Amino acid sequence: MNWEQLLSLKRFGDTQKRIRAQQDETRLGFEVDFDRIIFSSAFRSLQDKTQVIPLSETDFVHTRLTHSLEVSVVGRTLGRKVGKVLLERHPNLKELGHTFNDFGAIVAAASVMHDIGNPPFGHSGEKAIGEYFKSGKGSQFKNDLTDKEYQDLIDFEGNANGFKILTETREGISGGLRLSYATLGAFLKYPKESLPKKPTQHIVDKKYGFFQSEKQAFLEVVDELGLLRKSDKDISYYRHPLAYLVEAADDICYTIIDFEDGINLGLIDEEFALEYMIKLVKDTIDIKKYHSLKIKKDRVSYLRALAIGVLINEAVNIFLDNEEKILNGEFEKSLLDRCKYEAQINDIIKISVDKIYKSKEVIEKEVSGYRVIADLLDTFITALNNKYNNKQTSYDKLVLNLLPIEYQQDSDILYVRIMQICNYVSRMSDSYAIRMHKKLTGYII
Numbered sequence: 001m002n003w004e005q006l007l008s009l010k011r012f013g014d015t016q017k018r019i020r021a022q023q024d025e026t027r028l029g030f031e032v033d034f035d036r037i038i039f040s041s042a043f044r045s046l047q048d049k050t051q052v053i054p055l056s057e058t059d060f061v062h063t064r065l066t067h068s069l070e071v072s073v074v075g076r077t078l079g080r081k082v083g084k085v086l087l088e089r090h091p092n093l094k095e096l097g098h099t100f101n102d103f104g105a106i107v108a109a110a111s112v113m114h115d116i117g118n119p120p121f122g123h124s125g126e127k128a129i130g131e132y133f134k135s136g137k138g139s140q141f142k143n144d145l146t147d148k149e150y151q152d153l154i155d156f157e158g159n160a161n162g163f164k165i166l167t168e169t170r171e172g173i174s175g176g177l178r179l180s181y182a183t184l185g186a187f188l189k190y191p192k193e194s195l196p197k198k199p200t201q202h203i204v205d206k207k208y209g210f211f212q213s214e215k216q217a218f219l220e221v222v223d224e225l226g227l228l229r230k231s232d233k234d235i236s237y238y239r240h241p242l243a244y245l246v247e248a249a250d251d252i253c254y255t256i257i258d259f260e261d262g263i264n265l266g267l268i269d270e271e272f273a274l275e276y277m278i279k280l281v282k283d284t285i286d287i288k289k290y291h292s293l294k295i296k297k298d299r300v301s302y303l304r305a306l307a308i309g310v311l312i313n314e315a316v317n318i319f320l321d322n323e324e325k326i327l328n329g330e331f332e333k334s335l336l337d338r339c340k341y342e343a344q345i346n347d348i349i350k351i352s353v354d355k356i357y358k359s360k361e362v363i364e365k366e367v368s369g370y371r372v373i374a375d376l377l378d379t380f381i382t383a384l385n386n387k388y389n390n391k392q393t394s395y396d397k398l399v400l401n402l403l404p405i406e407y408q409q410d411s412d413i414l415y416v417r418i419m420q421i422c423n424y425v426s427r428m429s430d431s432y433a434i435r436m437h438k439k440l441t442g443y444i445i
Helices: 029-038 041-049 064-089 091-095 100-112 121-132 137-144 147-154 158-167 182-188 212-225 240-264 270-281 287-292 296-321 323-327 342-357 362-388 395-402 413-425 429-439
Strands: none
Touching: 029 100, 029 182, 041 064, 041 429, 064 091, 064 100, 064 240, 064 270, 064 296, 064 413, 091 137, 100 182, 100 240, 121 137, 121 362, 121 413, 137 362, 137 413, 147 212, 147 413, 158 182, 158 212, 158 413, 182 212, 212 413, 240 270, 240 296, 240 342, 270 296, 270 342, 287 296, 296 323, 362 395, 362 413, 362 429, 395 429
16 A cells, blocks of 8 residues: 555545645645534534443533544544654655645544444444344344345444445435545445454454445445455455554543543542553653642543553554554554553453443443334334335334435335435434334323
8 A cells, every 4th residue: 555545635426636736725625524524414413422321411421422522633643643754754745745734634534433323322222233133123134135234234333334424325415425535544444344254353354344335435435545455255455554543543532531431420439540540641640730639530631631642652653663564454453452551451441341331320221222223223114114015004104204305215125225224223312212212102202
């Protein structure tokens, strides 16, 4: 892979390449990507989607939206720091008009949308959709779908759903948000289809990045960017290098900030903050300043800021030290999995899992989420299929009146009809999903 091709400004529908030197410096194409994401309805719904605590009754806890904004801030810094060095290593990029801000803008845009495809109720929402098709009423469709189509459903993936939201063509709207291919490439952490599942231990095989419905869009993006093909048999590629920075930004934020949320919510004792995070910040902490802070939230925020700074520098150094391996598809782990603080990071994550993700409050709401999502899928898929099969009941007609017109496109293909409903449900906020469920189950609001 080469950086000139990887930094492509091309967008869906372009017939000619966009030249970097001809860009408007006041609103660079990569910055336009960020703006389009911020103004999208899919991004707005993240304000009411779970990050740590589903449907939290406090105003402190992070949502997917605040998490995504914080990841983009960290991602922008990572991109700029890496970009500054890469321009020195590859002077041809500077001659083409590229600046270190290009790298920061790409990573920031890809980072701010990294969770845009996540369904309501956090990662349990992904599992709930998958379970509906694997062991619930949706299992009836298995024999009518290809293996890869069915795998898309039983292993429903927020990353692939995000690519669908960003690129899906609808009537009058070609190419979704029409983002630059460089930004889409940085977004694709797992540039492969759903099967085969985890064929190797390489990080790109951990999950998958596109549904069968977006296969052509995916192939167009990776072809333009010149990503390296990983498999001759199946559609699988090595990552765009900047995807490693997007992943690192997310890893840094959820590791440190989820931990911070847990402490401020009283789920984790403050002593854990000093005991575990001091190992990350021991070289930068001002103990006198730390003890001068009288409010717990301020002390934890101080440690969080220092920890994020330390991990940013670690990720940058690891990326730059391994640039050639990354470009050749030979770097098999995430950046933080190779950092000297790996043990400390794993300790923090373990505490978060035990004290936050497995807390009674989280589990109770995730259980409710499973029921809500299964019922929504079943009601809308049944109504849409009954309409197609000329078996529509009066109830089905009423249900489809609740379904936005963009999710009612007539199709002879079962997979397409099912994916329309999955996409609709996945884009709901937590609260909206609950309100819709109440309506469908006879609870009058």
